[in-house]
Amino acid sequence: MDDHGAESTGESESTAADVILRSLREYGVEYVFGNFGTDHTPLLEAAARRREANPDAIPEFVTCPHESGALSAADGYAAVTGRPQAVFVHVDVGTQNLGAMVHNAHRGDAPVFIFAGLAPITHGEEPGARSSGIQYIQDVYDQEAIVEQYCRWTGEYRPPADPDEFVARGLELASTPRRGPSYLTATREALETPVDSTPGSHSLTDAGPVGADAATVDRLASMVREADAPLVVTSKLGANRPEESLDRLRRFAEIAGAGVVEQRPTALNFPRTHDLHVGFDSRAAMAKADLVVLADADVPWEPPSERPVDDNVSIVHLDVDPAKPQYPLWDFETDLAVRADPGTTLAAVADRLESGAGGREPGSDGDEWAPWRDEHDRRLTERSESLAEQYSGGILSPAVLTDAIDDLVDESTVVLNETTTNKRTVLEHLDLERPGSYRSPYGSGLGWAPGAATGVKLAAPDHTVISLVGDGSYVFGNPTASTWTAAAHDAPSLTVVYNNSRWNAVRTSTLDQHSDGSAAAAGVPESRFEPTLDLSHAAHVVDAQTAVVDSIDSLEPALREGLDAVERGDPAVLDVRVEQE
Structure with missing residues (x-):
């Protein structure tokens, strides 16, 4: 060990780039999902030197031909493990190419550490100084502003x-409820600077x-x-610590005789074969309820404008921040807001x-379950x-396709669902029970699943990953880049495209708003893919x-045949x- 707490690699001092890489690993980051550029040269050199001495001292690099796939892969890995991974992108243009996946990580509470270089600011012999005219073009006034409203830090x-302090702070705030992306930048000159630092x-x-x-717990128990x-x-609720969270919700539901509805679920929150699981339409379920508990649901009913229950039916909102400050408008009317972790509170x-009167025994088969069992x-x-x-x-419908997929799902399967307008159909026809067996983005940025599948497979190599995507979602996911990444890094998955040859959300929204209009009469031609894409x-x-x-x-x-190929190691x-109807 040298003076800086790391094995000697031949350099007299560690550079900031070397410390950043080693700090990431010390704090539990296993992978850097990278789309590399000229701003990363100090990091690439530091990584090469470190691999010669001790490759385990830095994260493993996963080369991703497109930035959105890199961020989705990190999102998928974090979904399985709960641990943030790193994404390296190239200055402002690489940051912008992260695109809608930053939105997904933000809305889906995905912890991820993003690093992007800045254009060099010096000339001449300074290590890392400008060496190309393109670096003038890549210099912008406020690169952080591109993503700061989506980031926790x-x-x-x-x-x-001390670069170690920056890595620690970024990872800490990415992992603190409500979780999400962090974003760090540095110039090449800063990365080449010798530093005295101890990673971790x-x-x-x-x-x-x-x-x-x-x-509050007494009050809630009395209401129940x-x-x-x-x-x-x-x-x-089941997105973070899935096994513990699912067990807590199941125990609460069984003791309370409470039905459970999953509204736009990002994970398996409750066993979907359970007698108390009442589907995915919160408004329909609320019509039968005399007490509603919102537990980690950002958009608890749709459409949001009108209260879905009578005034004499209480709506309790459990959330780490029930004010929802990350939403410019949040106008859902509730009667009691509780600022606390929903799963811990339900437990x-x-x-x-x-322990008191009125509780139902877990697994009870009594009349308390009857309304929801029916x-x-x-x-x-x-x-x-x-x-x-x-x-x-x-009829080869989305329901028939999902039913056939359900026959193939077993205890080792993880299903990713980005079918957009067919998402509800997929939910209704997949009888999943195991915690962690289902993942879906909460945001609206299409193209998440192809990259996320690679991250999920890397995090759970013994599991079979099946991605269900719409045709639009698949195209947005940069399928050429995503398929290459999966093959290059031994992370095969089965992708099933629900190809209806259209942007169905565009079509249905247009028909909903202008049912008798000219666009409807013409069949909403802008929503169709003609000729059909292979x-x-x-x-x-x-x-x-x-x-x-x-x-x-x-x-x-x-x-x-697709599953057989995946078992052989091929995407x-x-x-x-x-x-499509």
Whole structure:
């Protein structure tokens, strides 16, 4: 070990670039998902030197041909592990190429550490000085402003400050509720500066979940005891610490006799085969409730403008920040807002119910479950009847496709869902139970799943990753770059494209707003992809298994062949031509 707490690599002193890389690793970052540029040369040199001495001292580099895929991969990795990973992009243009994935990480509470270089500011012999005319063009007034409203923290490293402190601060705030991206910049000159620093020397604050105080827990327990049909609405409860969170919600629901509805879920929040799971339409479920508990749900009902229950039905809002300051407008009317961790609070209320009068025993089969069990059974019956009709008619619908995929899902499967207008259909027809078996972006930035699949596979190499995407989502995901990244880094997954040859959200929104208009009469031509795209073709940049599926008879064999390819280590892409209503 040298004076700076690291193995000697031959240099007399560590540079800031070397410290940043080693600090990332010391604080638990395992991967750098990078799209590299001329601003990264000090980091690339430091990485090469460090690999010669001790490759385990720095994160592993994953080369990503497109920035959005890099950020989605880091998002996917964090979704499985809960730990932020690093993304390196090139000055302002690389930052802008992160695009909508920054929005997704922000809205989806994905912890990630983004680094982007700045254009050099010196001339001559200074290490890292300007060496190309392009560096004038890449120099902008405020690079951080491109992403700062989406980030939990932004900063520029400037010597003689300790670079380890900047890494620690960025990772700490990325991981603190509400989690999200951090963004660090530095010039080449700053990265080349020799520093006296010990990577990993700072203690990161562990802002763990804190439940409501005892008086609030008593009040909530009393409200639940007085309710005949309590209901929990959640979107993100199972996204962080999935096994613990799912167990807490299940225990609360069983003791309270509460139904659970998942509104725009980002994860599996509750077993979807459970008698108390009442689907994905919060407004419909609320109509049957006499107490509503919102637990980590940013948009708890749609449309948002009108209160979905009578004034005599209380709506309780549990959230780490129920004021929702990250939303310019948040006008959902609630009766009691509790600033606390929802999962921890529900667990405390369950304890109180179990220890006092009025609590239901876990797993109870009594009348307390009857309203929600009936609703659960009704949904399953309707689903079965509708599927039987579509199968008998030979209709390759989104529901039939999802039902066929459900037959392939087992305890080792992780499903990513970015099917956009078919997302609800996918949710209704996938009977998932295992914590961590489902992931979906909360934001509206299309193109998340192709990159996220690589991150999920790297984080869970023993699991089978299946990505369900719409045709628009798949194109936005830069499929050529994403498929190459997956193949190059041994992270194969099965991608199933719900190809309806249109932007269906554009079509349905236009028909909804102008049902008798000229656009509707013309079939909303701007929403259609004509001629139909062969979306399996992009995967041919590597030795991927591909197929175009246009009938129910060819569906099951194609799915099996795709999974077989993934088991062999090859990516697989199925372009399924669905019949959209």
